[in-house]
Structure formats: structure tokens, C-alpha cells
Amino acid sequence: MASLDHINLVVDDLDRMASFFQELGFQIEARDQLEGEWISDIVGLKGVKAEYVKLVLPGDQVRVELIRYDQPVYSGPAGTGEAHQPGFRHMALRVDDLDERIRSFAEQGIECIGPVQTYEKTGKRLVYFRGPEQILLELAQYPEDS
Numbered sequence: 001m002a003s004l005d006h007i008n009l010v011v012d013d014l015d016r017m018a019s020f021f022q023e024l025g026f027q028i029e030a031r032d033q034l035e036g037e038w039i040s041d042i043v044g045l046k047g048v049k050a051e052y053v054k055l056v057l058p059g060d061q062v063r064v065e066l067i068r069y070d071q072p073v074y075s076g077p078a079g080t081g082e083a084h085q086p087g088f089r090h091m092a093l094r095v096d097d098l099d100e101r102i103r104s105f106a107e108q109g110i111e112c113i114g115p116v117q118t119y120e121k122t123g124k125r126l127v128y129f130r131g132p133e134q135i136l137l138e139l140a141q142y143p144e145d146s
Contacts, residue, residue: 006054006063007091011133014068018053020132021064023108024093026055029063047071064091083128083136090128090136098125098141105129 011017018028034050049071055064083089095101102112113128123143131137 004062006065008065008067009135010074011066011068013132014051014053014066016132017066017135018055021055021066026057026064028053029056030054034067045072090138092126092138092140094140094142094145096141096145098127098139101139102127 009017018031022028031053032051034052035048039050040046040048048069050067050069052065052067055066056062098116102116105112110129110131113130116125116127118125125141126138128136128138
């Protein structure tokens with residue numbers, strides 16, 4: 001493997017989620033419609049019609065792709081669940097000033113799940129919070145970023 005290319009999140013409200021990631025500092029790199037046999041073959045679903053937004057943090061190479069499927073309609077349970085459930089659980093965002101980011105979040109009505117913790121082995125300070133559609137995210141600050 002050469003590197004991580006992107007992380008894909010399936011969402012209900014594409015505009016709201018894209019705005020949320022933009023508020024975190026991401027920039028929209030692309031936005032497009034997805035449909036046709038090629039995308040249906042890739043994801044293993046028939047009749048795919050979807051829209052996606054590709055976002056990137058300036059200077060980073062890993063993209064976050066948000067996708068909303070219009071067809072086929074998903075009728076299973078919503079949300080990402082709890083932190084201990086198997087499968088994709090959260091994405092961590094590295095920050096330079098954790099306390100300032102938390103203050104900024106509080107002003108926007110975004111609350112952290114618990115208090116800031118320090119991982120003793122590395123000195124990394126971290127905290128979890130929920131974004132739109134209950135996505136679980138982590139903010140992480142390493143000692144060298146202080």
C-alpha cells in the first residue's frame with residue numbers, strides 16, 4: 001500500500017454534512033452525480049443514483065468523500081452506533097490547539113461526549129464529539145503540536 005486515499009461516509013443530508021466539514025476547515029475539491037452501470041458494478045447495488053462531495057484539508061492527501069444515495073433507498077437502521085460496536089466507528093482529526101477548538105465548538109453548540117483525556121504513553125490529548133447524523137469524531141492534539 002502506498003497511502004490512504006479517502007474515507008467515504010454515506011449520509012442523508014449531503015449539504016448539511018458538507019457544510020459541517022467545511023466549518024472544520026475542509027475544502028470542497030469536487031461534487032458530482034454518480035449513476036450508471038459502472039458505479040452499480042463497483043458498489044454491488046443495482047440502479048445506483050447518488051451524489052457525492054469530495055473534501056480535503058489544505059496540505060493533506062487523504063480525502064473525505066460524503067455520498068448520498070438516492071437509489072437504491074436504504075431502509076436499515078440509521079447512525080453509526082456506539083464506540084464499542086464492530087465496524088467503522090470514528091475519524092480522528094489532528095489539531096494544533098485542542099482547547100481552542102473545543103471553545104469554538106461550544107460556541108457552535110457542539111458538545112464533546114466527555115472530558116479531554118491524555119493518553120499517557122504518547123501524551124496525546126483527545127476528546128470525542130458527535131457531528132451531524134450522529135457521526136463520531138475525535139479531536140487529537142500531540143505534544144509536538146502544542
